[in-house]
Amino acid sequence: MNQDKPKTLGQPKRKRKRWSRDDTELTLLGLPTTIWFVVFCYLPMFGLIISFKDFRLAPGKGFLTSLLQSEWCGFKNFQFFLTNNTFGMLLRNTLLYNLVFIVLNLVIPVTLAIIINQLYSKFASKCYQTMMFFPYFMSWVVVSYFVYAFLNPDKGMANNIIQALGGEKVMWYSAPAYWPFILAFMSTWKSMGYNMVVYLAGITGIDSTLYEAALLDGASKWQQAKYITIPSIKPMIIMMFILNIGKIFYSDFGLFYQVTQGVPNSLYNVASTFDTFIFQALRSQVSIGQTAAAGLFQAACCCATVLITNFIVSKIDEDNAII
Amino acid sequence: MNISEKKQLRKAQKALDKQEAQAASRLNRIKPVTNALFNVLFALLSFVCLFPVFYVVMISISSEESIRLNGYALWPEKFSTTAYQFLWNERATISHALLVSIVVTVIGTVLGVLLTTSMGYVLSRRQYRLRGFFNWVVFIPMIFNGGMVANYVVVANLLHLNDTLWCLILPLAVSSFNIIISKTFFRTTIPDSIVESAKIDGATQFTIFRRVVVPISKPVFATIALFLTFGYWNDWFQSSLYVSKSNLLSLQALLNNMMQNLDYIAKNPSAGLSLQQYRNSMPSESVRMAIAVVIVIPIACAYPFFQKYFISGLTVGAVKG
Numbered sequence: 001m002n003q004d005k006p007k008t009l010g011q012p013k014r015k016r017k018r019w020s021r022d023d024t025e026l027t028l029l030g031l032p033t034t035i036w037f038v039v040f041c042y043l044p045m046f047g048l049i050i051s052f053k054d055f056r057l058a059p060g061k062g063f064l065t066s067l068l069q070s071e072w073c074g075f076k077n078f079q080f081f082l083t084n085n086t087f088g089m090l091l092r093n094t095l096l097y098n099l100v101f102i103v104l105n106l107v108i109p110v111t112l113a114i115i116i117n118q119l120y121s122k123f124a125s126k127c128y129q130t131m132m133f134f135p136y137f138m139s140w141v142v143v144s145y146f147v148y149a150f151l152n153p154d155k156g157m158a159n160n161i162i163q164a165l166g167g168e169k170v171m172w173y174s175a176p177a178y179w180p181f182i183l184a185f186m187s188t189w190k191s192m193g194y195n196m197v198v199y200l201a202g203i204t205g206i207d208s209t210l211y212e213a214a215l216l217d218g219a220s221k222w223q224q225a226k227y228i229t230i231p232s233i234k235p236m237i238i239m240m241f242i243l244n245i246g247k248i249f250y251s252d253f254g255l256f257y258q259v260t261q262g263v264p265n266s267l268y269n270v271a272s273t274f275d276t277f278i279f280q281a282l283r284s285q286v287s288i289g290q291t292a293a294a295g296l297f298q299a300a301c302c303c304a305t306v307l308i309t310n311f312i313v314s315k316i317d318e319d320n321a322i323i
Numbered sequence: 324m325n326i327s328e329k330k331q332l333r334k335a336q337k338a339l340d341k342q343e344a345q346a347a348s349r350l351n352r353i354k355p356v357t358n359a360l361f362n363v364l365f366a367l368l369s370f371v372c373l374f375p376v377f378y379v380v381m382i383s384i385s386s387e388e389s390i391r392l393n394g395y396a397l398w399p400e401k402f403s404t405t406a407y408q409f410l411w412n413e414r415a416t417i418s419h420a421l422l423v424s425i426v427v428t429v430i431g432t433v434l435g436v437l438l439t440t441s442m443g444y445v446l447s448r449r450q451y452r453l454r455g456f457f458n459w460v461v462f463i464p465m466i467f468n469g470g471m472v473a474n475y476v477v478v479a480n481l482l483h484l485n486d487t488l489w490c491l492i493l494p495l496a497v498s499s500f501n502i503i504i505s506k507t508f509f510r511t512t513i514p515d516s517i518v519e520s521a522k523i524d525g526a527t528q529f530t531i532f533r534r535v536v537v538p539i540s541k542p543v544f545a546t547i548a549l550f551l552t553f554g555y556w557n558d559w560f561q562s563s564l565y566v567s568k569s570n571l572l573s574l575q576a577l578l579n580n581m582m583q584n585l586d587y588i589a590k591n592p593s594a595g596l597s598l599q600q601y602r603n604s605m606p607s608e609s610v611r612m613a614i615a616v617v618i619v620i621p622i623a624c625a626y627p628f629f630q631k632y633f634i635s636g637l638t639v640g641a642v643k644g
Binding site for chain 2: 279
C-alpha cells in the first residue's frame, strides 16, 4: 500500500508531533471498526490453530478450553485433505473454472464496453446498460430458480424445445457433460453487465482529443481501440485481474452450490470446488480440524498468489501494482 | 466593442467549437449498418438478461393443470392466481420472513455505514499518528482470511451468535473494500482547511465527522449504503450456516429451503383440511416461482434508480488506495 508522503507545504520539516487530542479522538472514532476487525477477521485467523490440533470437545467444558487442551497433531489434518482422492479433482475444478471465468469476464465485458460506446443513441446505450445490469442484483438462490425453470427435466423450457424438435429429453441435473458450459454461461450472464459498466466508466473518461488526433492520422476504428482505448484502460484491467487472481483458490460458492441444486452426486466431479467441499464437510461428520485445515490451505494459496502476481506486475510496470 | 458584442462573439465561438467537435465525432462514427448491427446485438443481450424474469412470472401465474400438461410454458393455456392466493393464505410465514429480511437489512445497513465511514474518515486524516497501523488492520483481511470454517467456529462456538439476528447482521457489516472506497472519497473531496477551521472553532473530531463530513459526503454514504442493502437483502449464506430456527428465516433463506422442501411454507391449512391434504392441494410448481417473483420485484423496481451510485462507487474504488 502506498503511504502518502507527509505534506510540508512550505513549512520547515519538523520532528514528529507529539500525541495530540486529535489523535485520541480519531482513535476512539476508529475503535468500533477495529474491534469488528479483531473479532470477525483476526480472531478467525487465530482460530486457524484448530487445524493443527486434534480437536475434541471435552465434556462439560467450553469450546475455548477444549480447544486449548486438545492435542497438537502437526500436519495430520492437512494430510487428510491433501491426500484425499478428491483433492486433485477439487484443485482442477477450482483453478480451471476460475481461469475460464477470469478470461470470459475480461474479454466479453471489455469488448462490449468498447462497442456500446460507439452507439449513436446515448439513450439506447443507457437502456441497454440498465437492462444488462439487472442479473447482478439477483442472489444465486433466485438465479437457481431461473435455471430450474429452464432445466427442469419434465417441464423445463430446454427439454420442451428439444422434444418439440424431435429430440430426446436430457436429464440436465444428472448429465455432467453439459455443466462446465452451463456454469460458465451463468457466471458470464450474471456479471457481464456489471463488468461492462465498470469498464465503460473507464472508457468514457478517456480524453476525446486523442481520438480526434488519431482520426487525422487516418486510424481505423479497430486501430483506435487497439492503440488508444485498451492502453488507456489497462491499469483498470490489470487491477481487476490481480483482484481476480487473488481469489483463484476460492470459488463463487453460490454459483456452484445453488445453480446445481446443492451439487448432486451425479455432478460431483464437475461442480465440486474447494468451497462446496468445505461446506459439505462442515455439514457432515468430518472433524472440524480437517475442514479448517482445508480452509487454511485455501487462504494460504490465495495469499501467495496475490503477492506473487503483484510482485510480477510491479516488476513489469511499477505503476500498475496494487500493493 | 461593448459588452454585449463581446458576449455574442464568445457565444459564436462556442457554437463553432461545438460544431467542430460534433463534426469530428460524426466523422469518427461507425457506419449506420454497423450501428444497427450493434443495436441488435445489445437488444439481444438485454433480452437474455431479462427474459428469465418474464418466464418465471408466467410460470407463477399458470394454472397447475396447464403446467402438468404442457410443462412450463411461456404463455400458459390457463391463467390462474392460485399460487398467489396460496401465498396470501400463508402470509403469516411470508410476512414474518419479510420482516426478518427488512430488519436485518435496515439494522445491518445503518451499522455497516457507520462502522465503514468512521474508519474511512480516520484513515483519510493525514496527520493521524496511528494511520499506518490502522491501514494495515484494514488491508490485511483483503489478502488473507481465516476462511469459512474458522469464521463459523468464531461466530457459532465462541460468540454463540447462531440462531440470533446478530449472526445475520454482524459478519457482513464491514468490508475492507468499502472502507477503502470511503477513505478515497474523503481524501479527495474534503479539504483539510474545512476540518482545520472547524477545529479552530473548538469542534472535536466526532463533531467534525457528524456535522461537517456527513453532510458534504452524501454520495459516498449512498453508495456504501446501497452496497450493504443489496448485500443483506440478497444474503442466504449466513442463514444456511447459522440459522436452524424457522422464525429467523429471511425471504432468501425461505426460498432456499423451499427448493428442497415445500413444507416450509404450508403451515396454515384452511378449514376442513388436514395438514397433509392441505400440502397435497398446494400448487407446488407455481408457488415456488411465485415466491421468487415476490423477491425479485422489489429489486427490479428499485435498482434502475440506484444504479448510478453503484457505478460512482466502483469508479471511486478503482482509484488506487
